[in-house]
Amino acid sequence: MFEQFAEQVLPVYPKRSFAPGTLLAPVPPVLVTAARERLSDSLYNGANAMTAGWTGIVNTKPPVLSLAVRPERFTYDLINETGEFAINLATVEMAAQVDFCGVRSGRDVDKIAKCGFHVEPSSSLPSVPILLESPLALLCKVRKSEHLGSHTLFLADIVGLEVAEAICSNDGKIDLGKAGLLAYAHGHYYELGPVLGFFGYSVAKAKIRKQRL
Numbered sequence: 001m002f003e004q005f006a007e008q009v010l011p012v013y014p015k016r017s018f019a020p021g022t023l024l025a026p027v028p029p030v031l032v033t034a035a036r037e038r039l040s041d042s043l044y045n046g047a048n049a050m051t052a053g054w055t056g057i058v059n060t061k062p063p064v065l066s067l068a069v070r071p072e073r074f075t076y077d078l079i080n081e082t083g084e085f086a087i088n089l090a091t092v093e094m095a096a097q098v099d100f101c102g103v104r105s106g107r108d109v110d111k112i113a114k115c116g117f118h119v120e121p122s123s124s125l126p127s128v129p130i131l132l133e134s135p136l137a138l139l140c141k142v143r144k145s146e147h148l149g150s151h152t153l154f155l156a157d158i159v160g161l162e163v164a165e166a167i168c169s170n171d172g173k174i175d176l177g178k179a180g181l182l183a184y185a186h187g188h189y190y191e192l193g194p195v196l197g198f199f200g201y202s203v204a205k206a207k208i209r210k211q212r213l
């Protein structure tokens with residue numbers, strides 16, 4: 001396929017200069033859950049969900065992710081106190097709840113109850129509630145934090161994954177394509193479009209490409 005690059009005419013975009021900004025898009029609008037303490041089974045004190053767009057994977061082995069949180073957030077206090085949180089991936093069906101958890105604070109409203117979310121503990125980090133409505137949760141323990149200015153950057157080890165049965169195959173593979181994940185770009189929420197390719201498809205043999213697309 002890459003042999004055809006020379007024949008393909010891609011559009012080019014003359015640029016205009018802007019002041020520095022944070023326009024990286026699309027990003028996953030995730031729900032960060034945390035709590036003060038676990039009281040019993042699925043009961044937590046101070047359980048909260050906050051929307052975050054500024055998160056990303058920064059290392060594979062060991063698995064580490066980044067999360068940037070403003071110190072004025074309720075979630076910041078919870079993470080600072082416990083050093084633990086979960087990143088719950090969001091689906092298209094959850095778009096309004098994701099927005100709500102990004103414009104209201106857990107200091108003023110029980111967002112989990114208001115959104116009708118169900119929480120449960122995970123096996124890897126039971127002290128942190130995860131959302132049953134989310135197809136995948138990454139359980140995280142803070143290894144390091146740094147105040148950058150408006151936000152504090154948390155670097156956290158991913159200590160476990162909880163994945164919905166519905167997106168797991170019998171042989172233990174995870175198919176995130178089935179999850180209906182939500183995307184966020186410059187102030188708007190989107191659903192993902194059709195599959196265009198797979199990792200390495202530009203150099204894959206034609207037969208493999210045909211099989212997998």
Ligand SMILES: Cc1cc2nc3c(=O)[nH]c(=O)nc-3n(C[C@H](O)[C@H](O)[C@H](O)COP(=O)(O)O)c2cc1C
Pocket residue numbers: 029048049050051052053054055068069070072073074075076098099101102103104105106107151184
């Ligand atoms: C799409 C979206 C993305 C957001 N991303 C972040 C983020 O990455 N970091 C952050 O501190 N706040 C972010 N916010 C704002 C917080 O979610 C918001 O201030 C929230 O009310 C804080 O909740 P809390 O006080 O319960 O923690 C985002 C909001 C939205 C709607």
